[in-house]
Amino acid sequence: MKSLIIGITGGSGSGKSRIAEDLLRSLSPHATILALDNYYYPIAQQPLDHNNRPNFDLPESIDLQKFKEQLTLLANGSSIEIKEYTFNNPDLQPRILKVGSKPIIIVEGLFIFHLPEMESLIDVKIYIDVEEDIKLNRRLKRDTELRGYNINDVNYCHINHVLPSYNMFILKQRDKVDFVLPNNGDYPEALNTVRDFLKTKLDPTYYFLG
Numbered sequence: 001m002k003s004l005i006i007g008i009t010g011g012s013g014s015g016k017s018r019i020a021e022d023l024l025r026s027l028s029p030h031a032t033i034l035a036l037d038n039y040y041y042p043i044a045q046q047p048l049d050h051n052n053r054p055n056f057d058l059p060e061s062i063d064l065q066k067f068k069e070q071l072t073l074l075a076n077g078s079s080i081e082i083k084e085y086t087f088n089n090p091d092l093q094p095r096i097l098k099v100g101s102k103p104i105i106i107v108e109g110l111f112i113f114h115l116p117e118m119e120s121l122i123d124v125k126i127y128i129d130v131e132e133d134i135k136l137n138r139r140l141k142r143d144t145e146l147r148g149y150n151i152n153d154v155n156y157c158h159i160n161h162v163l164p165s166y167n168m169f170i171l172k173q174r175d176k177v178d179f180v181l182p183n184n185g186d187y188p189e190a191l192n193t194v195r196d197f198l199k200t201k202l203d204p205t206y207y208f209l210g
Contacts, residue, residue, distance in 0.1 A: 030103050038085045039082070
């Protein structure tokens, strides 16, 4: 029996990873997670912008075909291995992640719906909607404190990469999903809202345990 796939998308800084990880904890042991970030091509293969700087905010920055193939394997009962993406941090040694199939698969990322065939593969589609200034503040905090990026680089990428990509590729997904989740401030409320929505989509066997 094919796994049920929940897809979570939204702009950079919207809270995709946090929502996905908290849903995973709630649905454990019935669920697993597959993050699109782990399918980024190496930095040497990234497309360059007009200043010859790598742009990680384009669909061609990511191996979407491999993501689709491995998600299909997971959904049909197979296990997969994927190299962890460490955001080009030279101090971190990437792990080989072994992901086993589960009745529920949570996928999250910027471009999970970019390939047309992904729309039919993913059963429940969620878009996290956040005001632009809030997303930027979250991104600045995350990228400088957790990923060690220079604040000037973060601002450059936001203006030249993140915003154009969001307007061109991501925003239009909001009209195609099953549920739009506002996540502008009260995180516990946002989490409870999406959990309540998913209860209408899931078999009672998998109702939230935590």
